[in-house]
Amino acid sequence: MSVIHSTLAAKPVQVLVGSRDQVVTPATMRTAMQNSRHVVLARQPQGQPVPADFAVQARTLPDLPAGRVRVEVLYATANPGSRNRLSGQASYARGMALGETMEGxxxxxxxxxxxxxxxxxxxxxxxxxxxEHVQVSGxxxxxxxxxxxxxxxxAGILSIPGLTGYFGLRDTGAAKAGETVLISSAAGPVGATAxxxxxxxxxxxxxxxxxxQKLRWLREVAGFDAVVDRAGAATADDLxxxxxxxxxxxxxxxxxxxGGPLLDAAIANLRLKxxxxxxxxxxxxxxxxEQRYGTRRVDSFISxxxxxxxxVVFDFADRFDEATTAMTGWIRDGRLKFKEHIVDGLEALPALFCAQMRGEIFGRALARLAS
Amino acid sequence: MSVIHSTLAAKPVQVLVGSRDQVVTPATMRTAMQNSRHVVLARQPQGQPVPADFAVQARTLPDLPAGRVRVEVLYATANPGSRNRLSGQASYARGMALGETMEGxxxxxxxxxxxxxxxxxxxxxxxxxxxEHVQVSGxxxxxxxxxxxxxxxxAGILSIPGLTGYFGLRDTGAAKAGETVLISSAAGPVGATAxxxxxxxxxxxxxxxxxxQKLRWLREVAGFDAVVDRAGAATADDLxxxxxxxxxxxxxxxxxxxGGPLLDAAIANLRLKxxxxxxxxxxxxxxxxEQRYGTRRVDSFISxxxxxxxxVVFDFADRFDEATTAMTGWIRDGRLKFKEHIVDGLEALPALFCAQMRGEIFGRALARLAS
Structure with missing residues (x-):
């Protein structure tokens, strides 16, 4: 296993290849037949992640075990939802370990x-x-x-973000024709899809x-009826x-x-029921x-x-095909638009993820690894 | 109209008798046939209400108009839910006007x-x-x-508080057999019923x-499986x-x-879904x-x-009979207990209400006006 650039170079780590339940040990790696590279979590980010929190490693994959497939990755994602898992905190998904291949x-x-x-x-x-390559079960x-x-x-609108928009709007939110729907972070892939x-x-x-730029895209490309600029609003009342x-x-x-004050601003505008x-x-x-904002307006829930x-969209996993079939049709006939920000190569992912977390990326952040 | 004791003695006010849509003017009052007394809102309470915020007035009721009934009140209530309406603030019920008969x-x-x-x-x-007497439509x-x-x-468990417990638990909360249910203010008439x-x-x-005292009543009389003493807990984490x-x-x-930190303490203990x-x-x-606590734990809604x-229980008004029939049966066979704090006479109501708002009353706070 050669390390291309890594803050982990000094200490060998046990790493995972692709599927999270296949541990590659030095012994099995000696039987490898396929070269690959991957990016691991090198240290837990403090506040905003920086590229040095990650490391690129080269490795060779072992013979493909029975029951598994070898996948050449075409597009990997800088997925903002991964941020929570980098701190090792308990959430609905487990925290990531140091040395583990970055998820997404x-x-x-x-x-x-x-x-x-x-x-x-x-x-x-x-x-x-x-x-670049993973070996996973079905x-x-x-x-x-x-x-x-x-x-x-x-890896975007037909994956977790788009599915979250689809099921969140239709099932959890139970949107109905004629209703007024308000969406925050509307230019992101979840909000734009919803x-x-x-x-x-x-x-x-x-x-x-x-x-x-985002407001114009929402109106002119995604066809939103109206937009609200969040920039520069000081308080929940302003919003x-x-x-x-x-x-x-x-x-x-x-x-x-x-969330945050924007949630309270929305609550102030919600109608009965x-x-x-x-x-x-x-x-x-x-x-x-203890410093989170949450909402101050629980009393409005009564009035x-x-x-x-x-x-969490995985609760709807048995209906993912329903959603992607519908969304694929809408993409094909031009009624569902999406925006992507695509960079080239595995090495570009750490910087892309960090820019994404700083709010500098407009569109689903992807790296093209092969085609 | 003679004023028995009132901070409003110096200025004549237009008052309402019983039903909120029948204004009694001096002209109609000259045809009165029935003596009554009532308590009006004399001024808006500042913070905790005090008895001087109210005034007792004597009046005579007019001839009973067609379509109406004259009711001799047996039990009136010092209803904590009335507090919101005394400040003239908009809530799900309109604010009360000065000079208006206190609601409940x-x-x-x-x-x-x-x-x-x-x-x-x-x-x-x-x-x-x-x-003491009102003339109302059906x-x-x-x-x-x-x-x-x-x-x-x-005027208690079979009225607004009990109905709120009934529909809140069964319909809004959709409680199911085998579940663990946690209730705050459990010794109050809403919580004890739920x-x-x-x-x-x-x-x-x-x-x-x-x-x-309340914890013992919950276990020994109301049959709760377990109790939590809220007294002396400093933070949401303690709770x-x-x-x-x-x-x-x-x-x-x-x-x-x-609400408040107790809500966050409950959220910390909620299970998936x-x-x-x-x-x-x-x-x-x-x-x-802007100073309300609300909840800090909206992120837990995702995880x-x-x-x-x-x-608001009035949304279930067309099913009130269903609830009171069920609850009357449970009261009769001893499976539904309730606690009342009963004082005598109309004049006792302002002090009872104020003591109630200070948390000094255990049980539904009632005044017996006749029997």
Whole structure:
């Protein structure tokens, strides 16, 4: 195992290849037949992650064991949802260990199969992480149709973010035609998907985002009915006034990817029996539990009979095909747009992830590793 | 109209008798035939209410108009839910005007009827407020069965508080047999009713209250499975540890009458897919909106897929008979207990209400006006 650049060079680590349950030891690595490179977590980020928190490693994969497939990764993702797991804190997913391959949804091509359910040449999406080649069991693999309108979308709008938007809006939020739907972080892949699906369902859709570029894309490309600029609003009351201007008759459903004072501003604009879907709380992720903002407006839950519910998209795993079939159709006929920010090569992923966490990336952040 | 003792003596006010849509003017009062007394809001309370915020007034009622009934009030209530309306703030009920008869659920006997749906001698419950006699339309009147096991209960456990417990637990909270249910302010009429109904449904029930007297009543009379003493706990973490000791396997449903750090302590103990019913937020009622505590733990809604929903019992008005029939049966066979604190006479109501708001009353606070 040669280390290309790593802060871990001085101490050997036990590493995982692809699937999280296959430990590669020095003994099995001596039987390797395939070169690969991957990016591991080198140290826990303090606050904002920096590229030196990660390290690129070269390795050779062992003979493919029975029941597994070898996947060449085409697109890996700088997935903001990974941030929580880097600190080793308990969340709905376990924390990542040092030396472990960085996680994230990805899409790739099967180059060798010893699993009868899959054949070489098939496209698959799965949690391959930041690696050029992985060897995984069939568990958690999703088959990508050969005629897909966009391979990269299977690491974005047709993967966790898009599925979160789909099920959060339709199932957890139970959006109905004619309702007014408000969405925070609306230019991100979760919010943009949720908003466009709401439009397709006959809702009026208002997106909250920061800055002219994102707001213009929401209106002109994604077809949102109205937008709210979050930039420069000092308080929940300021934000509430901006939302009220865009939604003078109030909001039926707030799809929240952000949390914090923006959540209270939305609550102030919710109508009787309004609902809140808690999809993300990114404004509180870097804050200690006792300093989190949460919401000050629980009393409004009584006066307005509000309902708030959180979701994790994996609870809907048995319906993922339903969602991707619908979304693929909408992508094909031009009714569902998505934005991608694509860089080249595995080495670009750490810097891409850090830029993403600083809010500098507009669109699903992907690295193209092969094609 | 003679004023017995009132801070309003110096200025004549237009007052309402009983029903809120019948304004009694000096002209109509000259045709009066029935003496009554009532208590009006004399000024808006600043912080904790004091008896001087109210005034007792004597008046004579006019001839009974067609379509109305005259009710002799048997039990009037010092209802904590009235506090919100005294400040003139917008809530789910409108604010009360100065000079208006103090509101509250009550129970009485029809002494004269010009409404074909009701007859003299019938017992009825309704929002009669703090008055000895009222003249009201049939709207909002509920008929009390002649064989009721307790007349006063129709101003308590069979009125708003008990109905809130019933529908909050069964409908909003959707409690199921085998679940663990946690209830705050459990010795109050809402919480005690919800908890006992949860027991009848086959739940394990944990009550939170302050002090040995209430905790003993919850265990020995109301039959709660476990209790948590709230007194002296400094932080949400302290409270969370006490709840964890009583609910080592976690909580499925939290029925919240209190809010504040106690809500966060409950959230910390909720299981996956746990639910929260927001029935009251009394810890935040006397606080300015921007200083309210709310909850800091919205992020837990994602990791644990929590659902939180507020209720106002009037949304279930068309099912009140279902609830009172069930609860009357449980009262009769001894499976549903309730505690009342009864004082005598209309004049006792302001002091009773103020003591109630200071947390000094254990049990539904009632004044017996007639029998």
């Amino acid at each position: 949804p990805a899409v790739g091509r099967i180059v060798q199969s010893r699993n009868p359910d899959f054949q070489a040449g098939e496209l698959v999406s799965g949690p391959f992480g930041w690696a 568990r958690g693999l999703r088959r990508v149709p050969a005629d897909t309108p966009s391979v990269s979308a299977w 908003g466009q699906i709401a439009r397709l369902m006959g809702c009026r859709v208002i997106g909250i985002a920061s800055g002219a 509430a006034a901006r939302i009220a201007a865009a939604a003078p008759d109030g909001v039926d459903l707030y799809f929240d990817n952000v 309004g609902r809140i879907v808690i999809s993300g709380q990114i404004s509180d992720y870097n804050t200690a539990p 307005k009979r509000l309902r708030m519910e959180g979701l | 659920p009550a129970v009485g006997r029809i002494v004269q009827s010009r409404n074909p749906d009701f007859q003299a001698g019938e017992l009825v419950s309704g929002p009669f407020g703090w008055a 709207r909002g009147l509920r008929r009390v069965p002649a064989d009721t096991p307790s007349v006063s209960a129709w 908890g006992q109904i949860a027991r009848l449904m086959g739940c394990r029930v944990i009550g939170i209250a302050s002090g040995a 969370a540890a006490r709840i964890a000791a009583a609910a080592p396997d976690g909580v499925d449903l939290y029925f919240d009458n209190v 746990g639910r929260i019913v927001i029935s009251g937020q009394i810890s935040d009622y006397n606080t300015a909106p 644990k897929r929590l659902r939180m929903e507020g209720l």
